[in-house]
Amino acid sequence: MLNPHEIIATNEMIDKQNLDIRTITMGISLRGCADPDPAVCCRKIYDRITKCAENLVKTGEDIESEFGIPIVNKRIAVTPIAIVAESCETEDFTPFARAMDDAAREVGVNFIGGFSALVHKGFTPGDLRLIKSIPESLAGTERVCSSVNVATTRAGINMDAVAMMGEVIKKSAELTASSGGMACAKLVVFANAVEDNPFMAGAFHGIGEPDCVINVGVSGPGVVHHALEKMKGRPFDEVAETIKKMAFRITRVGQLVAQEASRRLGVPFGIVDLSLAPTPAVGDSVADILEEMGLSSVGAHGSTAALALLNDAVKKGGVMASSHVGGLSGAFIPVSEDAGMIRAAQNGHLTLSKLEAMTCVCSVGLDMIAIPGDTPAETIAAIIADEAAIGVINNKTTAVRIIPAPGKKVGDIVDFGGLLGSAPVMPVSGCDSSAFIRRGGRIPAPMHSLRN
């Protein structure tokens, strides 16, 4: 019955290698909250969220205590507010963000996602009002996260939305200049956004989702790194096998926690997201794993190949460990949230171009990257267009969460605190992309979108 080695192995992963459940995220449909009167709609949003998530934090804490595994975040994702508030007779969508923020504070979650719009093919009036309200909404709230999907493989890239998001990001940064442009850390521009992502800032409750659902995001870069430390000089076949085994174990814990949370809350289990999500803590870095494979620094030639192997092995190991895998499921490479990435960016070993290449083979995209505050909106839009193109052509999710830190120049550090970490300001191309962005319209869907 008792296998001391297994008990010790599990507890060392938790104690020494930062194994944790990164998030239990409750997805809540707000489709029943629509009302022509914005005040009524806000009240319905607040009531619905606080009722569904009443026991979310306590349940998470109970599970944490009983299994002895840290559950770092309890979070909420809601139906894209552009849809919920479409029928409201108001131009100003900021009250809906405040209702979300108040509800999140009431139930004790640190982030709530879903101040979102899906505009990959075009805008409805509600989408436009939501996008216009993003800067003030993020600046005026503490816990609300926003995302806008501007492209899909099936629809192509909405370049009008891309241009608009360049401006929205600039304005969001300016409104929160005193905190380094913090609002931009809560704003994601997606291509091929997924409906069941439990990770912030890009989580929203998709329109194909049930009324309420529990999704869990696992983590554990430290566990993978530790396992690879014992594989020095071994061929990649063995490296991949080792990562698969670790990913299996990590994901099994995620599945256990997801099922337990689902049962206790009386809410269906949705998915486990197999992402390796780093934190700024020492020993919790995806960059460290890539370097352990033999690179002197992440950003060196070989980084893309190393990340491709890691990303694929994590999925292969994890997929058998969970009955339903979903979300983003891959390795995250946020700069400010990963001590190894921060180090490489500071040393100049990791550039925006290399990061862009790396996003071709992992989940998400250009994530938590600080750039100079005087970067033009059109340049930011062009960065978004490039990432969206990678996502659309490769049939994968890509995203841009970029912070044009007001008043900051290349080499400065922007500190966001907590899990968001600190980001060295990275250089962007000084070449002008504005005429490209001004064209507007849609970049057509690629040939391979026609699969029927």
Place this chain on the structure above:
Amino acid sequence: MRAIVTVIGKDQVGIIASVSTLLASEGVNILDISQTVLQGYFTMFMLVDLTACRLSFRELADALDKKGQERGLSIRIQRTEIFDAMHRI
């Protein structure tokens, strides 16, 4: 409900006695015990049954933690499912 109690610390007289006394007084049945010395530290694992436990899980965990602190030991309790999930298919 079954759980694993893990006790780690400097070897001293009466560790098993004090932990098992606490468990017995709260109605916790010990099913199996394994102990060893790892890297100079006394390490003990107990498989316990909490069916008749008079405390909530968290209260029992807190009581064990407090007992550990009194004696300079780390004592934790975790439900067995986490180990099964991670190491069994």
